[in-house]
Amino acid sequence: MLEAKKLVMRYDEKLALNELSFSVAPGEIFCLLGQNGAGKTTTINIFLGLIKPTFGDALINNTSIKENHSIKNFIAYIPEIVQLYGNLSGLENLDFFSRLAGFKYTEQELSKYLNKANLQPEAFKKKLNTYSKGMRQKVGIAIALAKNASYILMDEPTSGLDPKASVEFATVCKELSANGVGILMATHDIFNAVNIGSKIGIMREGTLVHQTETSKISAQELQDLYIKTI
Numbered sequence: 001m002l003e004a005k006k007l008v009m010r011y012d013e014k015l016a017l018n019e020l021s022f023s024v025a026p027g028e029i030f031c032l033l034g035q036n037g038a039g040k041t042t043t044i045n046i047f048l049g050l051i052k053p054t055f056g057d058a059l060i061n062n063t064s065i066k067e068n069h070s071i072k073n074f075i076a077y078i079p080e081i082v083q084l085y086g087n088l089s090g091l092e093n094l095d096f097f098s099r100l101a102g103f104k105y106t107e108q109e110l111s112k113y114l115n116k117a118n119l120q121p122e123a124f125k126k127k128l129n130t131y132s133k134g135m136r137q138k139v140g141i142a143i144a145l146a147k148n149a150s151y152i153l154m155d156e157p158t159s160g161l162d163p164k165a166s167v168e169f170a171t172v173c174k175e176l177s178a179n180g181v182g183i184l185m186a187t188h189d190i191f192n193a194v195n196i197g198s199k200i201g202i203m204r205e206g207t208l209v210h211q212t213e214t215s216k217i218s219a220q221e222l223q224d225l226y227i228k229t230i
């Protein structure tokens with residue numbers, strides 16, 4: 001389980017998170033919606049251990065990331081733009097980042113992860129600087145899979161993807177969730193949140209003001225609630 005427990009984050013005068021609490025169970029996809037500045041990226045950065053909360057705690061499988069930094073091995077991160085080596089191929093990038101995480105795979109195993117991430121096989125050996133944004137993201141997902149991450153944190157993963165790439169992305173997320181991977185996704189995309197998420201939280205000024213299961217709400221209802229809430 002990923003758990004935010006009364007997270008408070010203060011940047012000088014700015015209160016970015018104000019006693020934020022939520023949890024993401026294995027297999028759950030929790031989409032965090034909220035206006036620019038609501039505190040979504042700050043929340044993700046705390047789970048990544050990049051910043052320390054002023055108060056409160058972030059737990060991964062009941063262990064505080066403050067107490068045990070190796071607990072971060074359970075998580076992977078997919079940013080809006082996946083940064084990879086442009087002059088290496090998809091396979092070579094995956095190999096490089098898997099080794100960094102302590103895993104050494106054969107080419108066949110690496111290909112299996114790229115396949116699972118839905119990257120077309122003819123791209124495996126092409127240089128990354130020939131890839132589209134959606135293809136880069138698939139390599140990012142393959143890296144998360146190869147790390148055997150129990151949880152994946154995503155920041156605006158569908159921004160700038162074309163409709164086909166968004167649908168493919170949704171399919172991969174649902175497969176990950178069916179395999180027990182928990183996903184925490186910060187997004188502005190209401191349609192995708194309803195389509196991909198199992199739970200949705202709406203943040204305003206560092207607080208979770210609404211939380212609902214996606215099975216209980218349509219995209220239109222969520223949009224109305226969002227506009228009313230923020």
Ligand SMILES: Nc1ncnc2c1ncn2[C@@H]1O[C@H](COP(=O)(O)OP(=O)(O)OP(=O)(O)O)[C@@H](O)[C@H]1O
Pocket residue numbers: 011012014015016034035036037038039040041042043
């Ligand atoms: N390093 C920092 N120093 C000072 N203020 C910061 C810093 N990082 C974030 N903030 C402020 O904290 C608040 C929350 O920012 P955050 O980036 O977490 O929001 P967000 O919901 O991810 O926004 P967006 O949708 O634009 O990505 C904002 O008011 C932002 O200006």
